[in-house]
Amino acid sequence: MALVTLGCAKNLVDSEIMAGLLAKGTFTMTSDPAAADVALVNTCAFIGPSQRESIDRILEMAALKREGKLRGIVVAGCLAQRYQADLLNEIPEVDAVVGTGQVDAIVRVMNRVLRSPSSRILEVGPPGTAVDLASHRAVSTPRHVAYLRIADGCDFRCTFCIIPALRGDLRSRPLESVVAEARRLAEGGTRELLLIAQDSTSYGADLYGEARLPELLRELVRIQGIEWVRVHYTHPKTWSEALIQVFEEEVKICKYVDIPLQHVTDSMLRRMRREVRRADMERLIETLRSRIPGVAIRTHFIVGFPGETEEDFTELLGYVRGAELDHVGCFAYSREDGTPAGRMKEQIPERLKLSRRQALMTAQKKVATSVWGRWVGRTVPVLVDGPVAGRPGVSVGRVEQQGYEVDGVTYVRAADGAPAPEAGAWVRVRIVRAREYDLDGEVAA
Ligand code: SF4
Numbered sequence: 001m002a003l004v005t006l007g008c009a010k011n012l013v014d015s016e017i018m019a020g021l022l023a024k025g026t027f028t029m030t031s032d033p034a035a036a037d038v039a040l041v042n043t044c045a046f047i048g049p050s051q052r053e054s055i056d057r058i059l060e061m062a063a064l065k066r067e068g069k070l071r072g073i074v075v076a077g078c079l080a081q082r083y084q085a086d087l088l089n090e091i092p093e094v095d096a097v098v099g100t101g102q103v104d105a106i107v108r109v110m111n112r113v114l115r116s117p118s119s120r121i122l123e124v125g126p127p128g129t130a131v132d133l134a135s136h137r138a139v140s141t142p143r144h145v146a147y148l149r150i151a152d153g154c155d156f157r158c159t160f161c162i163i164p165a166l167r168g169d170l171r172s173r174p175l176e177s178v179v180a181e182a183r184r185l186a187e188g189g190t191r192e193l194l195l196i197a198q199d200s201t202s203y204g205a206d207l208y209g210e211a212r213l214p215e216l217l218r219e220l221v222r223i224q225g226i227e228w229v230r231v232h233y234t235h236p237k238t239w240s241e242a243l244i245q246v247f248e249e250e251v252k253i254c255k256y257v258d259i260p261l262q263h264v265t266d267s268m269l270r271r272m273r274r275e276v277r278r279a280d281m282e283r284l285i286e287t288l289r290s291r292i293p294g295v296a297i298r299t300h301f302i303v304g305f306p307g308e309t310e311e312d313f314t315e316l317l318g319y320v321r322g323a324e325l326d327h328v329g330c331f332a333y334s335r336e337d338g339t340p341a342g343r344m345k346e347q348i349p350e351r352l353k354l355s356r357r358q359a360l361m362t363a364q365k366k367v368a369t370s371v372w373g374r375w376v377g378r379t380v381p382v383l384v385d386g387p388v389a390g391r392p393g394v395s396v397g398r399v400e401q402q403g404y405e406v407d408g409v410t411y412v413r414a415a416d417g418a419p420a421p422e423a424g425a426w427v428r429v430r431i432v433r434a435r436e437y438d439l440d441g442e443v444a445a
Pocket residue numbers: 154155156157158161162163164198199235
């Protein structure tokens with residue numbers, strides 16, 4: 001079988017679980033769909049562009065099937081949850097559709113597709129994954145780094161977001177199960193844990209009646225072998241004093257806060273139903289910066305949200321120019337059926353959305369040049385992710401303030417004649433140059 005994974009890290013963990021279950025079910029993996037019996041496409045449906053990419057990949061598999069190179073196509077993930085039987089009706093080459101809550105049925109579905117190719121299977125139920133299948137995972141990231149999904153689903157109801165409809169309400173994994181998985185990963189060579197959920201800062205609120213992320217982090221940093229614990233997808237509304245204290249006190253917690261702000265004007269935040277105001281977010285970021293020296297702030301904004309005025313955008317642009325954020329991503333608002341914002345009247349023309357996105361990212365590029373420029377001359381620890389193809393003696397890695405696969409990187413040049421540092425190695429690096437989001441450094445003597 002061939003496995004195509006699209007979308008976010010949470011979807012990647014679902015793919016790893018399905019790959020693990022299928023391997024136990026005697027399926028062997030190939031990276032070439034044309035050489036496989038069945039292709040499993042684990043899709044994303046977050047916004048329009050990711051839906052289009054998912055459909056394009058399914059149609060690629062459909063072409064292989066029409067050429068007789070594939071016997072079956074199974075579609076899983078968020079697009080499967082969203083469109084269900086429509087996928088079977090619209091794309092006749094698709095044999096089975098598996099929902100986000102039915103990951104554990106994948107072996108049975110794949111066997112049925114192979115046994116009776118014309119069976120057309122719809123295996124979709126209420127949204128939300130049986131979150132505790134982690135023990136079956138076939139981890140696909142390099143040995144020294146691994147995602148750790150602590151929960152799935154979300155209790156917020158941001159008006160632009162389709163995720164709760166596809167992934168359900170917040171469901172946290174029991175703390176013991178998360179810690180046990182982290183121990184297994186550490187025994188397997190993981191040095192950096194990447195904590196993921198839709199809303200990590202609410203971890204435990206459903207299971208324990210209160211958020212338990214601080215407690216979980218204190219457990220994780222005690223695991224032998226784990227050097228970095230990085231928290232992704234925090235929500236500005238659910239940060240707590242206890243959480244700030246853990247970041248402040250535990251050196252293994254990366255000085256890195258991933259906190260999508262989405263916008264900064266109170267009128268837009270209200271229309272987005274973000275449950276926070278500009279002053280709350282600014283106060284939080286100020287507190288994080290004063291209590292966690294050297295902390296990097298990573299965030300995302302949406303421009304062109306229905307009703308966004310020129311004044312709203314000017315205020316956002318002004319904020320970005322002044323806030324000195326370390327990592328900024330920006331989406332042009334994507335109108336999604338089934339969301340409250342999708343029904344709003346004041347939709348913004350596509351051209352204007354894209355020009356606002358361009359203007360914001362251009363402003364951020366200037367900020368990034370100055371923020372990362374300050375690293376030049378510093379000597380810092382870098383975790384190496386691997387060699388750089390075609391550049392002998394050079395590896396790529398990250399400083400603590402750079403997230404895996406989502407942010408800029410640090411290129412590390414070995415001393416003359418020395419081999420490039422290997423994946424998973426910690427090296428002390430003197431930063432000699434900064435290029436907008438990336439750093440260049442030399443292994444320090
Ligand atoms: S916090 Fe908002 S944007 Fe994030 S997953 Fe939940 S509803 Fe969607």
